[in-house]
Amino acid sequence: MARWLTSSLLAAGLACFVSVADALPASTTSTPTVRVRNGSYAGIHSSEYGQDFFLGMPYAQKTPRFTEGVRNATAYPPHCVGYGGDDVGYEISEDCLYLNVVRPAGIADTADLPVAVWIHGGGLVMGGSADRRYNLSFIVQNSVEQGTPMIGVSLNYRLSAFGFPCGKDALAAGIANLGFKDQRLALRWVHENIAAFGGAPDKVTIWGESSGAESVSAQTLAYGGRDDGLFRGVIAQSGYGGFIGRYAGGLNASAAMQTTYDTLVRNTTCRRTAGTGRKSLDCLRALPLADLHAALNGTAAGPWPPVLDGDFIADYPSKQLNEGRFPKVPVLMGANSEEGVSFGAGRGPKGAGVNTDDEMREAVATIVGPDVKKTVGKTVEQVVDELMFLYPNIQAAGVPSLDKWPVIQPGDTVAKVMGSQYRRSAALMMHYARRRASLAFAKQGLHSWSYRFDTVVAGLPGYIGAVHFQEVAFVFDNTRGDGYAQNPFGNNNNTEALTALAKTMSTAWVNFVTGQDPNGPEGLGLLPGGEAWPVYNASAGGGVGESLVWTDKGSYVEMDSWRAEALNYFSENSLAVFGV
Numbered sequence: 008m009a010r011w012l013t014s015s016l017l018a019a020g021l022a023c024f025v026s027v028a029d030a031l032p033a034s035t036t037s038t039p040t041v042r043v044r045n046g047s048y049a050g051i052h053s054s055e056y057g058q059d060f061f062l063g064m065p066y067a068q069k070t071p072r073f074t075e076g077v078r079n080a081t082a083y084p085p086h087c088v089g090y091g092g093d094d095v096g097y098e099i100s101e102d103c104l105y106l107n108v109v110r111p112a113g114i115a116d117t118a119d120l121p122v123a124v125w126i127h128g129g130g131l132v133m134g135g136s137a138d139r140r141y142n143l144s145f146i147v148q149n150s151v152e153q154g155t156p157m158i159g160v161s162l163n164y165r166l167s168a169f170g171f172p173c174g175k176d177a178l179a180a181g182i183a184n185l186g187f188k189d190q191r192l193a194l195r196w197v198h199e200n201i202a203a204f205g206g207a208p209d210k211v212t213i214w215g216e217s218s219g220a221e222s223v224s225a226q227t228l229a230y231g232g233r234d235d236g237l238f239r240g241v242i243a244q245s246g247y248g249g250f251i252g253r254y255a256g257g258l259n260a261s262a263a264m265q266t267t268y269d270t271l272v273r274n275t276t277c278r279r280t281a282g283t284g285r286k287s288l289d290c291l292r293a294l295p296l297a298d299l300h301a302a303l304n305g306t307a308a309g310p311w312p313p314v315l316d317g318d319f320i321a322d323y324p325s326k327q328l329n330e331g332r333f334p335k336v337p338v339l340m341g342a343n344s345e346e347g348v349s350f351g352a353g354r355g356p357k358g359a360g361v362n363t364d365d366e367m368r369e370a371v372a373t374i375v376g377p378d379v380k381k382t383v384g385k386t387v388e389q390v391v392d393e394l395m396f397l398y399p400n401i402q403a404a405g406v407p408s409l410d411k412w413p414v415i416q417p418g419d420t421v422a423k424v425m426g427s428q429y430r431r432s433a434a435l436m437m438h439y440a441r442r443r444a445s446l447a448f449a450k451q452g453l454h455s456w457s458y459r460f461d462t463v464v465a466g467l468p469g470y471i472g473a474v475h476f477q478e479v480a481f482v483f484d485n486t487r488g489d490g491y492a493q494n495p496f497g498n499n500n501n502t503e504a505l506t507a508l509a510k511t512m513s514t515a516w517v518n519f520v521t522g523q524d525p526n527g528p529e530g531l532g533l534l535p536g537g538e539a540w541p542v543y544n545a546s547a548g549g550g551v552g553e554s555l556v557w558t559d560k561g562s563y564v565e566m567d568s569w570r571a572e573a574l575n576y577f578s579e580n581s582l583a584v585f586g587v
Contacts, residue, residue: 039112040077043200048080052112056144057151059112061204066162066196067104083107086135088296089166090304093134101169101296106162106193107136108204109143111151118156118205121212123520124197124238125161126190128217128246128476131171132310136161139490146483149513155521155528158206160197164189164222168303171311174268175261176288183314187225191319194226194237212240212520216479220246220340224324224444225313231321232332240523242516243340244482245475248440248447249324249587251350253312256376257586258323264312271308275299325582328447338448339519341458341554345407345472346437360426367428368395374435375584382583390584397573398434404570405430407472411463421470429470434570439577442567445552446578449545456525457543457554457567462508465497478557481505484513504559512557515540534562543567 039050039059050061061080084105085098114120127134127141143159150157164170170186177183198208215223220243227241241247254260272281275298277290291299302308313320327333361367371391376382379390398404402414407430415421415429426432441457448455460478463469467477480488480495486506488494496505515525515533522528525540532539534555541564543552548566556565581587 041116041203043203047077049077050080050108053144056148057112058144058147059110061108061110063105063107065105066193083137084135084163086133086137087163087166088169088300089129089133089135091129091133093129093138097135097137099135103135103163103165104189104193105136106160106196107143108201108206109147109159109161110204110206111147111156111158114156114205116203116205119202119207119210120205121155121157121210121521122197122201122206122208123157123159123242123516124194124211124213125159126164126213126215126219126222127161128215128219128221129166130251130310131186131218131221131313132167134166136163140479140483140485142483142485142489145485146513146517149484149510150517150521153514153517155517157517157520158201158204160201162190162193164193168271168299168308168311171313172268173264173311173314175265176268176284178314178316179284180288181316181318183316184225184319187222187229187313187319190222190226191229191237195235198237209236209239211238212242213238214242214516214520215246216244216482217246217476218251220244221249221251221313224248225250225320227333227336228322228324228327229319232327232334234334238334238336240336240519241338241340242519243338244478245342245346245437246440247338247340248328248444249581250313252374252436252585252587253310255372255374255585256378258313258315258320259376259378259586260312264314267308267311270306271302274302274306274308323582324587325443328444331447331451335451335453337453337519337523338444338455339458339516339525340441340444340455341460342438342441343460343473343475343478345411345433345474347406347433347435348471349475350436360422360424361428361432362422362426363428364395364400366426367400367432370432371395371398371435376586379584383580393576394435397576398431400428400431402430404434406433407470411472412469415470425470434573436577438570439574439581442551442574443578443581445543445567446545449543449552454523455543456519456540457552458540459554459556459565461556461558462505464495465499465501465505466493466495478512481509481512481557482516484509501559508557508559508562511562534564538564540564 037052039052041048048061050059052059063082063084064080085100085103086094087103088099147159164186172182201208213223223241223243224247254263269281272287280287280290361370368391371394375387375390417427445457461473464477486496486509496502518527519525540555541553545552547553548568551567553564554567556563
């Protein structure tokens with residue numbers, strides 16, 4: 008039976024699929040055991056890393072409690088049901104609400120170590136903690152080598168329609184944003200139980216990338232910004248400060264969300280219940296999982312977005328940030344230079360690249376909310392005119408930068424495949440939220456550190472640039488390329504520089520988790536010559552602060568003032584025009 012769309016959490020207990028031997032090189036020489044509030048777990052010891060792994064531990068309330076005996080925690084859990092390339096090679100299951108703990112071996116339950124909780128990305132539609140690219144052993148090993156040991160935690164949460172049902176029926180049933188609520192429950196489990204593993208419940212940093220960073224943002228803004236004491240720091244890579252756009256109109260796209268829900272209902276045997284409210288929801292809950300798979304995989308039922316539900320998402324992110332309604336904790340966040348290649352208005356008619364001004368107008372219109380006449384007193388056409396002016400067809404102002412790829416000429420390969428106005432279309436989106444959030448933290452007098460990742464990894468062409476997700480391998484220090492079809496660090500003349508950059512970035516992340524400052528315990532500089540990564544200070548550059556640019560050619564500090572007019576427009580108009 009399909010046990011999705013329920014406000015209660017899923018029961019745990021099915022066999023897991025991915026073994027430690029597949030995901031982490033391990034050699035069992037002793038059996039580490041811990042006792043948490045609802046029983047004891049036996050993990051696996053890795054002599055290669057000098058670490059203990061406790062994998063696939065359930066955190067859901069419905070999990071049967073056990074007080075006698077020891078339960079094995081020796082294999083990663085299946086991914087939650089999802090749809091996309093991140094799930095290839097991994098089992099998926101509705102029974103998926105589990106988390107994993109990776110710790111230095113031999114520590115006592117009184118060690119009081121800092122904890123990093125990783126929330127995976129994947130657009131809220133795919134992925135899981137078993138993904139080999141998210142091997143926590145490397146960064147935990149770095150923390151030990153630095154003399155500042157920490158514990159790593161990773162977790163699963165419900166995805167797609169199972170985790171983010173939308174429409175009036177979901178709102179009426181109180182089941183919107185279930186995936187975010189799963190994460191919240193996992194954080195409570197960590198708070199209540201991590202001391203048994205030698206972790207400090209008051210030294211937890213939440214950390215994520217892409218929709219994982221979106222999730223981190225959601226957790227900091229949850230329940231109107233209520234501070235439940237679940238974390239003391241935040242790391243967000245490419246996605247902090249709001250919600251990644253899934254519909255024009257953002258959180259205000261209620262009509263589009265209802266259409267998505269109704270489309271799902273009508274593409275199942277529940278079609279006769281469409282428009283009946285609770286009856287349609289009850290019918291969906293009773294469907295076999297295979298029927299839901301068919302409807303979600305082979306129809307236009309989607310996407311499934313976060314919802315302004317008046318509960319977990321009580322208000323708009325832009326308003327909460329502007330008004331300082333969030334926990335006052337230090338933040339490390341950033342984005343990659345060419346994020347717009349993945350998130351910009353990069354497609355014209357029929358999915359082709361953007362070649363003409365008319366095609367660009369059509370592409371830009373897809374991100375503008377349909378009700379802008381009510382909110383800003385302008386038509387969609389007038390708003391599109393403003394954005395066309397702010398993002399001109401000037402390749403030097405577009406993405407990727409000219410130092411990564413030469414000018415695109417009419418008729419060349421990039422023009423044919425991506426469109427002659429590719430650079431223009433790829434310049435839109437993503438960075439404004441990071442800058443807006445940095446300014447909001449500075450306004451509250453909080454310490455935050457901002458970065459821009461500007462390195463093209465091995466195997467990617469220059470016209471792609473420093474695109475979305477590519478910094479992940481560096482932060483995890485995954486220089487072996489575990490889980491990647493092609494090792495991002497390659498085997499070429501640049502491998503040494505890329506590997507060195509990974510070590511520096513991973514060091515900064517460890518420093519932040521363990522000491523709340525990426526520069527380290529002594530505040531010493533990470534960069535050549537001892538230059539430090541400066542706290543984002545809005546008075547440093549006449550209204551903006553400084554960011555660190557991560558590059559294999561020598562990282563440096565820059566004033567966060569590039570593309571100011573365009574990014575200011577998004578920041579100032581995001582709620583009225585884009586609904587976030």
